[in-house]
Structures are given as structure tokens and as C-alpha cells.
Amino acid sequence: xxxxxxxxxxxxxxxxxxxxxxxxxxxxxxxxxxxxxxxxxxxxxxxxxxxxxxxxxxxxxxxxxxxxxxxxxxxxxxxxxxxxxxxxxxxxxxxxxxxxxxxxxxxxxxxxxxxxxxxxxxxxxxxxxxxxxxxxxxxxxxxxxxxxxxxxxxxxxxxxxxxxxxxxxxxxxxxxxxxxxxxxxxxxxxxxxxxxxxxxxxxxxxxxxxxxxxxxxxxxxxxxxxxxxxxxxxxxxxxxxxxxxxxxxxxxxxxxxxxxxxxxxxxxxxxxxxxxxxxxxxxxxxxxxx
Amino acid sequence: xxxxxxxxxxxxxxxxxxxxxxxxxxxxxxxxxxxxxxxxxxxxxxxxxxxxxxxxxxxxxxxxxxxxxxxxxxxxxxxxxxxxxxxxxxxxxxxxxxxxxxxxxxxxxxxxxxxxxxxxxxxxxxxxxxxxxxxxxxxxxxxxxxxxxxxxxxxxxxxxxxxxxxxxxxxxxxxxxxxxxxxxxxxxxxxxxxxxxxxxxxxxxxxxxxxxxxxxxxxxxxxxxxxxxxxxxxxxxxxxxxxxxxxxxxxxxxxxxxxxxxxxxxxxxxxxxxxxxxxxxxxxxxxxxxxxxxx
Numbered sequence: 261x262x263x264x265x266x267x268x269x270x271x272x273x274x275x276x277x278x279x280x281x282x283x284x285x286x287x288x289x290x291x292x293x294x295x296x297x298x299x300x301x302x303x304x305x306x307x308x309x310x311x312x313x314x315x316x317x318x319x320x321x322x323x324x325x326x327x328x329x330x331x332x333x334x335x336x337x338x339x340x341x342x343x344x345x346x347x348x349x350x351x352x353x354x355x356x357x358x359x360x361x362x363x364x365x366x367x368x369x370x371x372x373x374x375x376x377x378x379x380x381x382x383x384x385x386x387x388x389x390x391x392x393x394x395x396x397x398x399x400x401x402x403x404x405x406x407x408x409x410x411x412x413x414x415x416x417x418x419x420x421x422x423x424x425x426x427x428x429x430x431x432x433x434x435x436x437x438x439x440x441x442x443x444x445x446x447x448x449x450x451x452x453x454x455x456x457x458x459x460x461x462x463x464x465x466x467x468x469x470x471x472x473x474x475x476x477x478x479x480x481x482x483x484x485x486x487x488x489x490x491x492x493x494x495x496x497x498x499x500x501x502x503x504x505x506x507x508x509x510x511x512x513x514x515x516x517x518x519x520x521x522x523x524x525x526x527x528x529x530x531x532x533x534x535x536x537x538x539x540x541x542x543x544x545x546x547x548x549x550x
Numbered sequence: 551x552x553x554x555x556x557x558x559x560x561x562x563x564x565x566x567x568x569x570x571x572x573x574x575x576x577x578x579x580x581x582x583x584x585x586x587x588x589x590x591x592x593x594x595x596x597x598x599x600x601x602x603x604x605x606x607x608x609x610x611x612x613x614x615x616x617x618x619x620x621x622x623x624x625x626x627x628x629x630x631x632x633x634x635x636x637x638x639x640x641x642x643x644x645x646x647x648x649x650x651x652x653x654x655x656x657x658x659x660x661x662x663x664x665x666x667x668x669x670x671x672x673x674x675x676x677x678x679x680x681x682x683x684x685x686x687x688x689x690x691x692x693x694x695x696x697x698x699x700x701x702x703x704x705x706x707x708x709x710x711x712x713x714x715x716x717x718x719x720x721x722x723x724x725x726x727x728x729x730x731x732x733x734x735x736x737x738x739x740x741x742x743x744x745x746x747x748x749x750x751x752x753x754x755x756x757x758x759x760x761x762x763x764x765x766x767x768x769x770x771x772x773x774x775x776x777x778x779x780x781x782x783x784x785x786x787x788x789x790x791x792x793x794x795x796x797x798x799x800x801x802x803x804x805x806x807x808x809x810x811x812x813x814x815x816x817x818x819x820x821x822x823x824x825x826x827x828x829x830x831x832x833x834x835x836x837x838x839x840x841x842x843x844x845x
Contacts, residue, residue, distance in 0.1 A: 282645060282646070282647060285642055285645045285647070286645075286647055288642055289642050289643075289645075289647075289653045292639065292642070292653075292657065293653060293656045293657070296656055296657060296659075296660055296714065297656060298682070299660075299668070299671045299672070299675055299714065300660075300671075302671070302674070302675060302682050303671045303674075306674065314680065315680050316680075317679075317680060317685060317688075318685050318688070318689065319680070319682060319685050361567035361568070364564050364565075364567060365564065365565045365567055365568040367564050368560075368561050368562075368563070368564025368565035369564075369565060372557055372560050372561045372564060373557060373561075374557040374558045374560065374561030374562070375558055376558070376561075377561055380565060380569075383572070384568060384572070387572070387576055389766075389770060389824065389825075389828055390576065390580075390821070390824075391770065391773065391774050391817075391820055391821060391824050392774065393774060393797050393800055393801075393816075393817050393820055394579070394580060394583060394817045394818070394820060394821045395575060395576060395579035395580060395583070396579075396804070396817065397579070397583055397586065397804050397810055397813055397814050397817060398578065398579035398582035398583050398586070398814075399575055399579050400804075400805075401582075401593065401810070402574075402578075402579075404593065418571060418575055420567065420571075421567050421568055421570055421571020421572070421574070421575060422565075422567050422568030422571055428568065453560050453564070457564075478662050481664065482662070482664040482665065482666075484664070484665060484666050484776070484777045484780075484781075485776055485777070485797075485801070488801075489801075489805055499664070499666070500664060500666050501666075503666050503667060503670060504666050504669070504670075504781045504784075507669075507670050507673070507781070507784075508784050511673070514674055517670060517674065518670075518671075518674065520670075521667050521670045521671060524664070524666075524667045525663060525667050528662060528663055528664065528667075531662075532655075532659055532662060536655050536658070536659075539658065539662075540651075540654055540655070540658055540721060543658075543718060543721045543722060543725070
């Protein structure tokens, strides 16, 4: 009897201890989250402040009354929609290129047995380690000779070449989970490799293609150095160049600046709400499991 | 035999998009930049062979040395912090809390926000006079530093700001911690191990492959850091060139001064530095990376 009660109390003690531990973790998380959210909050709140409130020390936490006109004024000098359109064109082109070619290459690296496959696969993986700056200059010269500098093409064409080693790797890993017997049955029935690829593999791989699409979107949308090298005409600027250009010119108008920054972040926020569950699940697959 | 050669053709056909890209956008540029690095090459005129001249000038170029040191400073500051804080966040994000999905989302989100947007926020956030950071510090009676205006503080500021984007790393750690087999902890609990002992002796060795992956990726990315220091200094490199990174200086030589040969020499040196560091990490990793199930 006494022993039973003792055991029960120990268990209870353990439970409260566990709850205490979890609450400490929760508090730590909330602190971290605060540090992560604060810059965003500050961006949005600054974008709605009047010129006078900007320079208050200590700063005003809430912009009352909110100055929505800041956005209208910022848009007069910040051709947001033109930049947005160019970002959409570049990112859309990269998405098409990657989704058309990455699964093809992944199929060749997983579902067809051919001599030299492992060698080429290893070669491809090793390019993941290659710094962009190493190939940047000759690639620029090639595009210059082709007369494609100051167009969107240099930012799109490379993605038609398999869409990057990381994406190919990810799709290959997925393809490998589909049993070969499945394809052999189709081969016996006389299907060509292209038919098998198109009719069997692609429909089965929608989840991984979605993930690759999301990663490609982020990579292309956020790319800064590429557009900086290739684009000189401001009408062709994506957001990546447009926002820093605005920053250089109107850097002291902080409320306009933050209005422009907020506008630039909105597409990514929208994207995130659509994609977050796939991305957070999918990130584990990226390059870790072999 | 016939089948096999048929397969070779099919295989090459399927990988041909990558193979073409590999030749055009990887092999050719590596070879070409190696050649350019021994030439004087202004893009309008054909390259002129100058032998080791570019490499010799790099050796005497004070800005080159500065940019290399700045970059190494950034790597040494950013990489350990990314791994330690990423691991810490990874541990927090596996806790069985009801609202944990929300925390994961908030930690991950900043890592997909473009650096160009965050650079704009960071300049304002760290403004020495009216920025939020110094205002908050002054509440505690601390007069904050000049952040991006003081050459001693510029690099720490950028390192601090860069930590905002480590959500992806944290999630990789999170996934690795989740994958540790539960039985290992259960038998350790039976042996009376404490939480800390279990973390040290079970979790850390079990996630060491993820640690290696993050270490390599983080080091390579840090070595090429460009966006944040470039934008917060309007491409100038900041006070006393304290934020001039290696790739920034390479970019300036290649695309502002149009010294393609000189920039190519810098690119090749970067290639060698990156390869050396990667090999070094892999070599040393044999001592601390543990692959569960293999041996």
C-alpha cells in the first residue's frame, strides 16, 4: 500500500517535472520567435509611420494613425509592378526549365541501367560544391557573345540543363523508391522508355516535383548576383535589383523604404502560406539521406 | 551486349540536358577561366597572355588581402554560430508542444525571405541613432555601438543579421533528431542516464552526418557571401572596406573594372580555397562523424 503510494507520487513528480521542462522550452521558443518576428514587425510598422514619428526616441511601437499614403508615395518612385512582372518572368522560366528537364535526367540516373552511370552521377554531385563565382566570368562572356546580356535569358537558360544537381538528386531519390518490376512489366508490353517515363513515372512523382518546384521558386526569386551581372536596363530589373536601387536613391525616407520592402516581401509571404507544410516536410529530404 | 549499348544510348539521352549544361556551363567555364587567369582581358579586346602576372599582382594587392581576411572573418564567425544556434533550435523544435508547427513555420520563414529585402530592413534596424536595436539597448542604459558605420562593428553586425536566415539548417537538425531510434533513449533511461548525457552520448553522435552536411554547406555558402554585405554598403564595401568580401571584390574587378583576367585569377584561387576547405572538413570528419548501422 505505502509502496504503491510512493510510486504514484514519484510518477506524479516526474510528470510535473516534464511539464515544467516543456514550459521552459516553450518560453525559449517564444523568445526566439520574438527575435525572428521583430524585424518584420518593425518593417511593417515603420512603413505606416509619419515622417515625424520616424525619428522619435524612444520609438513608437504602433503607427497611429497609420499613414497608408506612404505606400502610394513609395509607388510613385518604386515601379513595384514592373519589377514584380520581371521576377515572375525569370522565376516562371526557371520553373519551366527545371520541371521539364530535372525529372528526365533523374530518370536516366535511376531507372535505366547503363555503364558509366555512377561515374556521371558522382560527377554531377561534385558540381554542387563548385562556387558560382568560378564559372561566372566565362559564362558571362559566352552570353555576351550571344548578344543575350541585358535580357532575361541568361537567368533562365541554365535551368533547362537539368535544373541543378540538388533538384536532380532529390527526384532521383524519389524515383528509386518506385520498384523496377513495375517498369519491367511495361517494358515487356513493349512500352518505350519515354512512354514509361511520361505515363508511369511522372504521374507518380507529383509530390517530389512540387517540392522541386518550390525550391526552384525560392532560388530563382531570391537570386541577386545573377541579375546584377546580366541586367543593366532598369525596365528589366526584377525585385532583386529594384529594391536595392530604390534603397540607394531614397535611403533616408525610411517609411517609403519600408513600404517598398513590405511590398517586396508580400509575394514571399503568400508563397510561404501556400507552401510551408510541403517545404518543412520536404527539407529533410534535401541531400541528407543516401 | 546489344541491349547494353542500347541502354547506354538511352541513358545518355535521358541525362543529355544535364550533360550539355555540364559541358557548357561547368567544364568550359572552368577551363576558360583558368586560361583567362593568365591573361590581361578587357572584355572588348581579345585576351593577351601575361603569364603569372595576375597572380603576382594579387599577392601585392592590399584590397585582395583585405577581402580574403574579411571573408575568413565572416566564415569563422557565421559558421559556428549557424551550427550551434541551428542545433539549439533543432532541439527546441522537436519538443512535443501542441503549437510546435507554428514555431517551425516562424523559424523557417525568414530563411526564404530574399537577402535583398532583409538588407533593407537590417540597415534601418541597426541605424545607430534611430534604429530599433539601439533604442532597445538604451532602455537598459546601454549606449549601443555604431553598427554598420563603425569598421570594428560592421562584420559582427552582418554576422548577427545573417543568423536570421538559418531556419533551413535548424529544420535539417530537427529532422535528424527526430530520426534517432527511440530504443536508444529507452535503454539509456533504464540505465539511469540524464537528459544531458543522452544528448551528448546518443543524439550528437547520431546526428553527426547532418552536422557534417550543414558544416560543408554553411562553409561553402559563407565563403561566397555577397548579397548582404554588398547591399548594406551599396556595393562599396563599407567603412575602411571592412565589409568588402572576396566575391564582392571579384565582382568589382570583373564587372566594374572589366578586368576579366584578374577576376578569373581570383575565381580560381577561390576554387582552390573552397576545394581545400571541403577536403579538410571531410578528412577531419572521419574522427567525429558516426554512421549508424554501417559497422
